[in-house]
Amino acid sequence: MDLAIFILMILDLRIEKLVQGGEGMARLPDGRVCFVQGALPGELCTVELLQNKKDFTRGRVVKVIEKSPDRAQPKCPLYGKCGGCSLQHLESDKQALYSERVERENFKRLAHVELPENFVIHTGPAWGYRNRARVVIATSKEGKVRYGFRMQKSNGIVSFENCPVLTPALNDFLKSNASKIYEEFVRSLPVNRKKPFELDVNLFDNGNGKVSYYYKGMPASDFEKKAVSIVEMAGKRIQSDASVFFQSNLQLLPELVNAVQNAVDEGLDNGEASDAWLIDLFSGVGFFATILKDRFKKITTVERDEGCLKHANVNLSAENVSAPAEDWLAENVVDIPATLIVDPPRTGLPPSALDAIVKSSVNRLIYVSCDPVTLARDFAKFRDAGFELKRAEGFAFYPQTPHLEMMFVLSR
Ligand SMILES: C[S@@+](CC[C@H](N)C(=O)[O-])C[C@H]1O[C@@H](n2cnc3c(N)ncnc32)[C@H](O)[C@@H]1O
The missing domain is CATH 2.40.50.140 (Nucleic acid-binding proteins)
Incomplete structure (x- = not known):
């Protein structure tokens, strides 16, 4: 043709x-x-x-x-328009099974590795799970307020009244507060500044009755009250705010936390990793390190987003570093078999960070990933450098979408 x-x-x-x-x-x-x-x-x-x-x-x-x-009949009237939940045509209780097949093949094709027989995908609620979202609040010239998600390609807005994957608390909050937030934003503008008709807002439901929010330009005096919140997880109180990264499925998160804790304990028990030093790279507000802090003599967290540092300093007393992980690895010698957790963004590990880990004395690595494709790419490099896959688990953090969270444990 x-x-x-x-x-x-x-x-x-x-x-x-x-x-x-x-x-x-x-x-x-x-x-x-x-x-x-x-x-x-x-x-x-x-x-x-x-x-x-x-x-x-x-x-x-x-x-x-x-x-x-x-x-399945898609539940949301915006299926196919919003771009967000493109797997709604597949029965919710079959999604994990299909994902498992996709990942088994993905890892075979991209990394030439069979996922272990016992590879499982942990599942949670199929709807109403997403506790973190970025929405746009928009007004017409006449002042009528609506809200929605920003479309990826056109930058337009898909309005909604009730998004079935958001937690009920986030849907209720938007219904009651979208206009108030927009008015509050307009009041904060300098008198002679033309008011824009669209406002991007980050929302965060802490799973315990508080919805916090943040928009660029929020007056600093409002930040503590409106943007900051505390999540309780694994017996720890973890402070964060709506402007920075936090995990977005609080209902299933305990299973990932549990898997990471078990992987850490196994390494300490079998001697592959030491309790002398925990290094948490791509640490956000120090999420994993806070949960694991009682097990280690020394802890380092490394996170690029400066907004996370003040929370990490509240969450744990440790060497909390605000820097790109690859820069920290280039400047610091890891010469003991430290316990290492990495949880990079979708892009995976920067090549120089991966090389530095391979050259370090780390023998056991816990790799948490939100993109199985970059995980497969990075795993292949670790395997070529002598690491073996010890454990693989999946977490259906984003039902109705093709995205999957995974945890790999590698050792050499
Ligand atoms: C998937 S999140 C994980 C955060 C944390 N582990 C948690 O569970 O909340 C990835 C984090 O890596 C940070 N990040 C992205 N690129 C980075 C880099 N090159 N060095 C350090 N941190 C980075 C992001 O700001 C984000 O907070």
Whole structure:
């Protein structure tokens, strides 16, 4: 087919499997792969091709001719418009099983490793789980207030009244407070400043009756009362605020915490890691280090976002460093088999950080990841440097979406 004259093409395709990112995968008659948004394995779908590349194509379902028994009616009226919860067409109680298959294949393909037989995905509530969100509060010229999520591509806003994955506390808070927050923001502007019609706001539900919020330009005198909050986890009080990173599924988080604690204890018990030093890299407000602080003689936390430091200093008395992890690793010699936890953003470990860990005396690494693709990439490098995969666990922190949290334990 001449790519230049490709305008519109509709064809019937049998979906082979689900792939990373949640799309169904099929093959075109010419052998190229087609990634189909909204399709499930086994289904026969009429697909409209939207993207036509030399090596692959992309399409969307126009009609499902033969349905999977696992197909569900999307619960949210904004499915397909908001861009947020693209897996709602798959039964909630089947999502972890499909994710497990996707990840087993992902790790085989990208890292040439079989995930262990006992690899499990821990699950929690399918809806009403998300305790952290960024929303836009917008007003019309007439002053009518609405709120929604910002669209990734167009920068437009998808308005909602009730988002079914947000916690009930966040939905209630928005209904009662969106107008007040916008008015408060307008009052804080200098008199002669033209008021914008859109305000990006971070919201955080601490799971214990308090919703905190933050917007750029919030008066410093309001910050403590409105943005800061405390989460109770594993018997510890952890201070944070709505402007910085915090885990976004508090209901399932105890299972990840438990897995990390067990992994740490196992390393201390079997002698692979020492209680002389815990290093928590990409530490946010010192989340894991705070929970583990009683087990170690010395603790270092390293986090790039300066806004986290004041909380880390409240949460634990340790060497809390505000710096990129790769810079800290370049300047500090880790010459004992310290216990090391890394929890990088989606991009995974910066290559220089990974190299420094390999060259250090660390023999056991607990790697928490929110992106299995970069985890697979980094794992392959650790494996080539002599580390073995000891344990792998998954956590369905983001039901209705294709995203997955994982924890790997590596040792050498
Ligand atoms: C997935 S979060 C984990 C935070 C923390 N472990 C927790 O559980 O709350 C990743 C953190 O890494 C921080 N970060 C991103 N790049 C970094 C870098 N190069 N060095 C240090 N921290 C970084 C982000 O600001 C964010 O707080």
